[in-house]
Amino acid sequence: MTGQGPNLARPLFFFDLDDTLVDHHAAEEDAHRETHAFHASLFGSVAFEDWLAAYRRNNLRLWHEYGEGEIGRKTLSERRFALPLADLGLDAAGGAAMGAFYRDAYVRNWRLIEGAEDVLEYASRAGVVGILSNGFREMQQAKVARFGLDRWVRHIVLSEDVGAMKPSRVIFDAAAKAAGGQERRRVYVGDSFATDVVGSKAAGWFPILFDRHGRGAPEPVVFVTRLVDLKPLL
Numbered sequence: 462m463t464g465q466g467p468n469l470a471r472p473l474f475f476f477d478l479d480d481t482l483v484d485h486h487a488a489e490e491d492a493h494r495e496t497h498a499f500h501a502s503l504f505g506s507v508a509f510e511d512w513l514a515a516y517r518r519n520n521l522r523l524w525h526e527y528g529e530g531e532i533g534r535k536t537l538s539e540r541r542f543a544l545p546l547a548d549l550g551l552d553a554a555g556g557a558a559m560g561a562f563y564r565d566a567y568v569r570n571w572r573l574i575e576g577a578e579d580v581l582e583y584a585s586r587a588g589v590v591g592i593l594s595n596g597f598r599e600m601q602q603a604k605v606a607r608f609g610l611d612r613w614v615r616h617i618v619l620s621e622d623v624g625a626m627k628p629s630r631v632i633f634d635a636a637a638k639a640a641g642g643q644e645r646r647r648v649y650v651g652d653s654f655a656t657d658v659v660g661s662k663a664a665g666w667f668p669i670l671f672d673r674h675g676r677g678a679p680e681p682v683v684f685v686t687r688l689v690d691l692k693p694l695l
């Protein structure tokens with residue numbers, strides 16, 4: 462028998478979205494720079510770097526609480542500006558308006574990471590491509606739409622829809638099931654060792670770390686520093 466029979470399911474190539482395909486980190490920083498400049502009178506003598514550090518510190522903690530189910534998405538959105546403003550002794554009452562300004566700036570500053578389109582196109586010929594992300598549904602769907610990633614992506618699996626966040630194996634199992642559930646090679650590419658590598662590996666996927674800045678990993682793992690270097694691994 463020749464050709465690809467029904468029992469030979471095509472491999473799955475699933476990707477993390479933020480800081481794997483879309484440069485979230487840079488968009489976040491650029492958006493905060495605009496937010497800080499626009500609200501100069503409110504920030505007064507608080508330097509941009511101090512604001513960004515306070516925001517990231519609080520945002521990280523809030524996302525952790527959100528991941529643990531301790532707070533909802535609405536609370537996360539409300540607090541991620543109010544808390545760092547309060548930390549810096551600034552008026553937290555303007556947090557909501559500032560959050561809305563930031564959100565617009567963040568969306569405006571999205572850029573794809575170099576090689577993203579190239580590697581998605583390649584992966585879509587070698588297998589079935591998906592995105593698996595913990596981010597907010599509307600944001601992640603808007604990123605896919607902005608860059609036309611649906612040219613190659615067949616499955617978008619989001620934590621909000623599944624009810625579990627990486628590194629939980631629930632979301633990786635949901636991704637495999639969404640793609641048909643057959644036994645097949647399953648590869649997951651992401652930039653976070655703790656959530657992407659650990660989570661996918663525990664769920665039986667082959668993890669590849671996208672280590673853009675060459676930071677290394679706490680345990681041995683297959684990694685690439687450029688997206689195009691994924692091609693021979695898919």
Ligand SMILES: [Mg+2]
Pocket residue numbers: 477478479480481651652653
């Ligand atoms: Mg990521």
